[in-house]
Amino acid sequence: MNSMTIENHNSSVHPSSDTILSIEGVGKKFGTIRVLEGVDFSLSSGEVVAIIGPSGSGKSTLLRCINQLEPQTEGIIRVGDVVIDALHAPSKQQLSKLQRKLGMVFQSFNLFPHLTVLENVSLAQRKVLGRSKREADERSMQLLTRVGLAGKAEMYPSRCSGGQQQRIAISRALALDPEIMLFDEPTSALDPEVGLEVLAVMRELANSGMTMIVVTHEMRFAEQVSDRVVVMADGRIIEEGPSKDVMRNPKHERVQKFLTAVRDR
Amino acid sequence: METFNFLLALLKAVPWSLALTISSFGIGALLAIPLCMMRISKRAGLRAIALSITVFIRSIPPIVWLFFIFFSFSEFVVQLNAFVAAMLGLGLITAANLAEIYRGALQAIPAGQREASHVLGLSFWDRASAIMVPQVFRYSLPACSTYAIGLLKDTAIASTIGVPEMAQVAYQISQQTFKGLEIYALAGGLYLVISFAMAWLSRSVDTGLRARIER
Numbered sequence: 001m002n003s004m005t006i007e008n009h010n011s012s013v014h015p016s017s018d019t020i021l022s023i024e025g026v027g028k029k030f031g032t033i034r035v036l037e038g039v040d041f042s043l044s045s046g047e048v049v050a051i052i053g054p055s056g057s058g059k060s061t062l063l064r065c066i067n068q069l070e071p072q073t074e075g076i077i078r079v080g081d082v083v084i085d086a087l088h089a090p091s092k093q094q095l096s097k098l099q100r101k102l103g104m105v106f107q108s109f110n111l112f113p114h115l116t117v118l119e120n121v122s123l124a125q126r127k128v129l130g131r132s133k134r135e136a137d138e139r140s141m142q143l144l145t146r147v148g149l150a151g152k153a154e155m156y157p158s159r160c161s162g163g164q165q166q167r168i169a170i171s172r173a174l175a176l177d178p179e180i181m182l183f184d185e186p187t188s189a190l191d192p193e194v195g196l197e198v199l200a201v202m203r204e205l206a207n208s209g210m211t212m213i214v215v216t217h218e219m220r221f222a223e224q225v226s227d228r229v230v231v232m233a234d235g236r237i238i239e240e241g242p243s244k245d246v247m248r249n250p251k252h253e254r255v256q257k258f259l260t261a262v263r264d265r
Numbered sequence: 266m267e268t269f270n271f272l273l274a275l276l277k278a279v280p281w282s283l284a285l286t287i288s289s290f291g292i293g294a295l296l297a298i299p300l301c302m303m304r305i306s307k308r309a310g311l312r313a314i315a316l317s318i319t320v321f322i323r324s325i326p327p328i329v330w331l332f333f334i335f336f337s338f339s340e341f342v343v344q345l346n347a348f349v350a351a352m353l354g355l356g357l358i359t360a361a362n363l364a365e366i367y368r369g370a371l372q373a374i375p376a377g378q379r380e381a382s383h384v385l386g387l388s389f390w391d392r393a394s395a396i397m398v399p400q401v402f403r404y405s406l407p408a409c410s411t412y413a414i415g416l417l418k419d420t421a422i423a424s425t426i427g428v429p430e431m432a433q434v435a436y437q438i439s440q441q442t443f444k445g446l447e448i449y450a451l452a453g454g455l456y457l458v459i460s461f462a463m464a465w466l467s468r469s470v471d472t473g474l475r476a477r478i479e480r
Contacts, residue, residue: 099385102384123387
């Protein structure tokens, strides 16, 4: 971890060799509505970044641009050796290569209701990675055990609580061995209490060295778990830095206001 | 004794009614897949074509379709037997209706699942076979079985082009014996029994599927 933090320092100036994601001048327009503008951002291997900011600031859209659920309309996104330029529509091979590097966890879990918990986690391992049923199920059980849900393997998602469903969704994404995990407000649809069990899993994941981008309203998580915090407003990054600095001594007035508002709630 | 003979004659016609229902439903269920896919295509042209086909098929009464297919094939292509003509005609109408039912069922699947299968990297075929089709089946089952029961009753119009199904047999016996009331009451009773059986079957499949996800 130590060597990583040293290199992190370099990466803010020039992308270093362990930069696994870089975003240059990314913008996104839906018709005439602009939701992202001139976003530059890079991520080093093993880093955990929290993206915070008011609703409608473009946080989720940025995340969805990274995995091309929403192709950006301007700029370049690089993930490892995959380069997606807004000027050229990406090929199918590029997209599938990109998807393999990225895991995504949604606010609304999006589990497949007609498949058991185990089948949910195993499906893509078999179809996409070509693992045998035994290999896939073994890996799934390993992950479900890790998130404390081995006992639910044969149940259907509708029998699981929201927090359990989200932990299953995390297992489903991890099962494909992604290089980067993207979390899109993973606890926003959950009761605060239930959210905690999901945050605990994410904290454990961060400690294990997983590279993560987390769009969140959980300020405590942003401050304690992430290495770096990015604050967005009106489709731009307005402040960025080591999490303790940003969360305790924000420079930008807008960020100060936002943090005060969130904390006073 | 006479009533018993009538019933026997009608029962002999039951396989024709059932065969026509099942085969035209089968054709329709298959043809409805490409039609539904065109209906929800990203290409406006395909969508427009599919919509026109659907409206065209549904705007013409089934009996007209049956006569049209029966006579036009016999005139221009090959001599078609009445059963095949009825099967094609009813299959076509079924396709137009089931395509709409499938479309509704597809739209009932939350968009988030499509996104999830995208980011998991599932291919089009994997998405279709493992995610969409099983759920479309589940969502559309009640509407499809209601349609199938309607179709069973619509097979009666095949009597007009000479398919020896229940309505045709009932008509002939009533012409020969002048006991129309009795014959048609029996035929009605038989349709009722088969409809109930179909409804019961779809009900139990549906509850079975539901019970599974509740597990």
